[in-house]
Amino acid sequence: MRTRSIVKRVGLFFLVIWGAATVNFVIPRLSPSDPIRSRLSAMAVQSGFVQTGIEEMVKAYQAKFGLDQPLYVQYFRYLKDMFTFNFGYSLSLYPAQVLDLILNALPWTIGLLTMATLIAFLIGTITGALMAWPGVPQLFKSVASIFLTMSAIPYYLLGLMLLYLFGFVWKVLPLYGGYPAGTVPSVSLPFIGTIIRHSILPALSIVLAEMGFWAIGMRSMMVTTEGEDYMVFAEARGLRKRTIFSGYALRNAMLPQYTSLALSLGRIVSGSVLVEVIFAYPGIGTLLYTAIKGSDYFIIYGVVFMVILTLGVTTLLLDLLYPLLDPRIRQGA
Amino acid sequence: MTGTAVATDVLHVEDLSVHYQTPRRVVKAVNRVSFTLRPGERLGLAGESGSGKSTTALAIMRLIRPPGKIATGSILLGGRDLAKLSEEGMRQVRLAEVALIPQGAMNSLNPVRRIRDHFADSIAAHDRTANDTRIRERTKELLRMVELREDVAKLYPHELSGGMKQRVCIALGISLQPKVIIADEPTSALDVVVQRQVMQTLGTVQQQLGASVILVGHDMGLLAQFVDRLAVMYAGRFVEVAPIREIFRNAQHPYTRGLIESLPTLGEKGIFRGMSGRASAFPDPDAIPDLEELAPDHWVAPHPA
């Protein structure tokens, strides 16, 4: 029984990846402009001379990238490429390969996001749970409410304000980058220290803006859980408040909260793209931004695909881990 | 009220009222109710939905939540007034002296905790010195008392049937040998066969413990077979309190008579005597007089006609 649902879930994962790849394939071909031609024209204009042989160049590149083949051939080549992570060459940074650029940027983003999301989730969830619990001092609830209000703000707006305050006005934290320009990356303590220093503001923007969301959700889950029969019976058995809070209310309210986390990943990634841009953090977001500015479509499509793939894998893992939290979904019964 | 408190009484409720504050007005779910529970006695609390019987039971346990509150009254248990106890004081009384066996065993157990954890939680909450071995032994003992297999302990609630869950609730309720067991419609969600088993179990453990039971319900047939004395409630007030045989033989209040007559009997197949749905057929909820002793231990609220 369980295996069947696992198989279905994994099948869904592949369906999503295939869908994303196909959409990624279709969209650029809907636009009238041809990336190669427009790129070459832009280069020609930049170099300052008129290329008479530009049509031949375009045809040569098209043959190289297989853009002169019939559509369905292109489609299967494309799927094969995606499957082998062959995203081709960057248009603006030729001959850099898109995959290399992505692999350089991805660890930064994953590091930042994983940390920030986990911190925001934990702080937010516990805050939310405490806010719904009667025995908690009012002062805490009032202070927490202020943070909740911050959750309405998009990450990068908060990021801009933090950047101005901490980077510009008070000059305590670095303005941009993942590490100071000119330093040689190494696995040493001081270097790791600078990495952390540079990550503080981006991470803070995400954490401050995100934790309110989890707090509000958890608070509402706790309220719903409050009304359940097992809560009444727990109190009727004279259990201590702390036991009821942790073992009965929290544990049950966590379930929908966890599901909410799995569903929110897309939203979090979207929000962090701009945060990276503002702080010039060397992750996927900045890569994407540079690609947009430079009309480097291959990077854009490669990044989008990788992001969807990564998110798909993460969501799949979270889904598969859910039965560990909820015994009702486990084998049998 | 059904007499003044006597020293041997296990529980004496005097002038209890539970009010619910709603935007429009105050709803008096329980309206100045008094009764006594004797040692080893089974007292039934009967009435239709909304009569206030469950609320009375919850009030004794001090489990009324806002917007409801205990407006007046005292709940005397062994000389102490439960209504005036502190939160922590009441917490210690719950389960150890007064235990609740809830309605809706469907959802009364925590879905993410095993059965044995429920017992561990209950015992540890009242006995800090209990160690794991003792808790485990006690859990097995309790499960045996309600005729459940020992290995039920490691299961999760959703893996049990309704009857099994109800019996687990009974076992949890008696785990600290309380003096008073309040069973709030314990068999509502169960089929007739399981109902019988559960009620038998309840009766057996009660006798073994020598505890008193308040059984709340609306199934007159069920109550008739189990309780010694019956209190009939209507709109938050008592209308009749008497030994069970006396009630069936000689019910005085029209409402009680209506309840009894609505029970189908084998002898009169096909004939159903329901109660009138018109409010005018019944006493005005705000004007039910106090009970008077019409016959020894038979209390009735005076009524017109």
Next chain:
Amino acid sequence: MGTLVGSPQQEIAPREASVNRERLMNFGSYIRRNPALGFGLFIIILLLLIGIIGPLFVDTERSAPASVLPDQPPSREFPLGTDDQGRDLFAVVVVGLPLTMRVGFIAGIVGLGIGTILGFTAGYLGGMTDTIIRTLADVLLTVPGLVVLITFASTVKGTIGIGTMALIVASLAWMWPTRTIRSQVLSLRERGYVQLAKISGMSTPEIIFYELVPNLLPYLAGSFVGAVGSAVLASIGLEALGLGPQNEPTMGMTIYWAISFNALIRGLWWWWLTPIALLVLLFVGLMFISLGLDELANPRTRRTNS
């Protein structure tokens, strides 16, 4: 109100003019008990007024580049200062804020419309239709919206107008409404009064209109607010990346230009602070409205008075 509940006179008494007054008073007293909703509505109305009344105070032409002296800090002549390209920021706000809100509302309505239809269909019909719609919505929810929108928008770069922008954003705004509406319809469908309506011969559209919709209103409203919020979020995200309508001084584009021209480092704080402050107000207002609507839909969170 004077009459006893349940007394027969209540049905006969004339209720024409008093009904509306009673509704207004009920609304007022409800707002008092639900301060979040009131506060949120107040903020949004305030922001809307800026766009409506604003043109009386400033010449909207000055929101175009090269209209006024550039790089001026706030002064009596330019209450919000001017930007690097010669726009009067006060005019920009008066013109651009409504544009930003319009994108949000259009996308919100379209998203809600699609979401409601799909949610209803899925919840009411069930079966394979439900499975397909639900799977599609769930899958699209896990996809990072902005990233996909970037793909769309960068393909049509430069030619976007406000309306196109709204539609692009709306294409990913329908999933949450669908989920919410669907789960509500599922729970309502089995309720007693629906089945009673079916038995008494009401037709399906009648059931939908008279039984289901009134009970869904708080959820519809909540979904709308959510859709508007995420639509504005997505649109200013796209704009801040430079993928928005290049000629309109929307709040997002203003931020984009501010960043591009390094307003932060150059100390032109009024340039980027203004759109951010207004956007923060907008989001906070929407959040309070949605908190208030949450309370309406889930009365268990309601705190009792006295």
